[in-house]
Amino acid sequence: xxxxxxxxxxxxxxxxxxxxRENTEDIYAGIEWKAGTAEAQKFEKFLxxxxxxxxxxxxxxxxxxxxxxxxTGSKRLVRAAIKHALExxxxxxxxxxxxxxxxxxxxxxxxxxxxxxxxxxxxxxxxWDEWDQLKKEHGEAHANEVxxxxxxxxxxxxxxxxxxxxxxxxxxxxxxFSVVATLNLNGxxxxxxxxxxxxxxxxxxxxxINYNTGYAVFExxxxxxxxxxxxxxxxxxxxxxxxxxxxxxxxxxxAADLITSALQAAIMRKRVTIDFxxxxxxxxxxxxxxxxxxxxSDIGVFTGDAQLKKSSSL
Amino acid sequence: xxxxxKLSVPNHPIIxxxxxxxxGPEIWAVAQKVFDTAxxxxxxxxxKIEWKEMLAGEKAFKLTGEWLPAETxxxxxxxxxSIKGPLTTPTGGGIRSLNVxxxxxLDLFACVRPVKWFREFLLPWCIxxxxx
Numbered sequence: 260x261x262x263x264x265x266x267x268x269x270x271x272x273x274x275x276x277x278x279x280r281e282n283t284e285d286i287y288a289g290i291e292w293k294a295g296t297a298e299a300q301k302f303e304k305f306l307x308x309x310x311x312x313x314x315x316x317x318x319x320x321x322x323x324x325x326x327x328x329x330x331t332g333s334k335r336l337v338r339a340a341i342k343h344a345l346e347x348x349x350x351x352x353x354x355x356x357x358x359x360x361x362x363x364x365x366x367x368x369x370x371x372x373x374x375x376x377x378x379x380x381x382x383x384x385x386x387w388d389e390w391d392q393l394k395k396e397h398g399e400a401h402a403n404e405v406x407x408x409x410x411x412x413x414x415x416x417x418x419x420x421x422x423x424x425x426x427x428x429x430x431x432x433x434x435x436f437s438v439v440a441t442l443n444l445n446g447x448x449x450x451x452x453x454x455x456x457x458x459x460x461x462x463x464x465x466x467x468i469n470y471n472t473g474y475a476v477f478e479x480x481x482x483x484x485x486x487x488x489x490x491x492x493x494x495x496x497x498x499x500x501x502x503x504x505x506x507x508x509x510x511x512x513x514a515a516d517l518i519t520s521a522l523q524a525a526i527m528r529k530r531v532t533i534d535f536x537x538x539x540x541x542x543x544x545x546x547x548x549x550x551x552x553x554x555x556s557d558i559g560v561f562t563g564d565a566q567l568k569k570s571s572s573l
Numbered sequence: 574x575x576x577x578x579k580l581s582v583p584n585h586p587i588i589x590x591x592x593x594x595x596x597g598p599e600i601w602a603v604a605q606k607v608f609d610t611a612x613x614x615x616x617x618x619x620x621k622i623e624w625k626e627m628l629a630g631e632k633a634f635k636l637t638g639e640w641l642p643a644e645t646x647x648x649x650x651x652x653x654x655s656i657k658g659p660l661t662t663p664t665g666g667g668i669r670s671l672n673v674x675x676x677x678x679l680d681l682f683a684c685v686r687p688v689k690w691f692r693e694f695l696l697p698w699c700i701x702x703x704x705x
Contacts, residue, residue: 474679489599
């Protein structure tokens with residue numbers, strides 16, 4: 260860190276993304292064996308003797324984990340992300356992966372993601388996969404021209420980015436990203452990094468959804484904070500915003516919008532719970548219940564222009 | 574769930590909730606009031622959510638001896654859409670995380686997180702030096 264170097268994170272208002280994290284496979288499948296166990300030894304022996312693996316750096320005391328990533332799992336996730344982008348008229352879907360290193364798992368996610376885009380949404384999307392092909396066949400200028408025209412015609416851009424580069428770009432150029440589709444572990448890091456970027460740790464909402472069956476569980480993303488149980492002091496925003504996601508999911512967007520406007524208004528007035536109070540100057544400290552009442556008193560009163568006017572006068 | 578993959582939602586849907594452990598019950602109580610008020614205002618009282626409690630976590634363990642009763646999973650399936658507060662991950666003896674268990678049993682394949690800046694939200698790098 261060099262003093263005086265300007266921080267690139269000066270425009271949090273440019274962060275407006277929605278992360279679709281694959282939730283059922285990847286290394287979260289829990290297939291792993293601890294170093295020194297008979298299972299680890301057996302697995303290592305299988306790798307070396309039957310699979311011809313020669314590049315285990317320290318055989319004998321390595322632990323092992325298996326990372327299953329499937330075509331079915333990747334495609335249903337990317338399909339959901341693309342559908343969301345199309346339904347909400349969003350500009351792009353970015354597939355975030357580490358396919359340069361893990362060619363068949365993370366690289367497979369990218370390949371399968373592009374396949375879904377081209378095979379199932381070919382008339383509504385333009386992919387970087389197509390761009391590569393066009394460049395190869397007709398040159399870069401032509402590829403750029405086709406992309407420009409496709410986006411001008413309102414097609415959804417489906418692109419991809421290597422995970423480490425993506426984590427830099429969300430700080431430097433957050434405007435370039437809208438819907439993000441990624442694997443389980445990457446999604447874990449990315450969700451938390453982005454929540455931190457907008458100061459939203461502790462209030463971030465989340466939903467776990469099966470878009471085929473319709474099953475959905477929306478949830479507060481923070482922990483149980485048992486030390487503070489019964490103190491009526493904690494911030495209820497995570498579960499409230501998760502409820503807004505639920506309301507939108509069932510098509511009751513009007514109700515969700517009333518809540519987000521009212522929550523925004525309470526924050527603008529700096530009438531907040533202890534977590535925000537501690538970091539703001541000139542704030543008023545509210546209990547959990549008082550913060551709830553603050554939101555409730557604003558619901559349906561200050562919306563749209565009226566709310567902005569009120570906010571800016573403070 | 575309709576034939577075209579669209580949810581058909583009645584004006585008085587039953588939505589199951591898990592209030593959660595630790596600070597869960599107090600934040601849930603506040604949140605529920607907020608939801609009910611917003612729905613009433615948005616639709617002039619023509620729509621209303623019928624909340625139905627599902628047991629999970631410590632409360633479930635105290636009442637039923639199970640951290641995640643089978644009935645809870647069934648209720649979540651019957652009503653399709655539900656909401657939950659934070660849950661304790663039980664320690665020891667091969668009990669899996671309740672969050673993970675629900676995701677697996679309902680095959681909730683997409684974890685969806687919107688990230689957007691609310692004005693005046695606190696940015697960690699704006700915290701004065703003396704506090705660090």
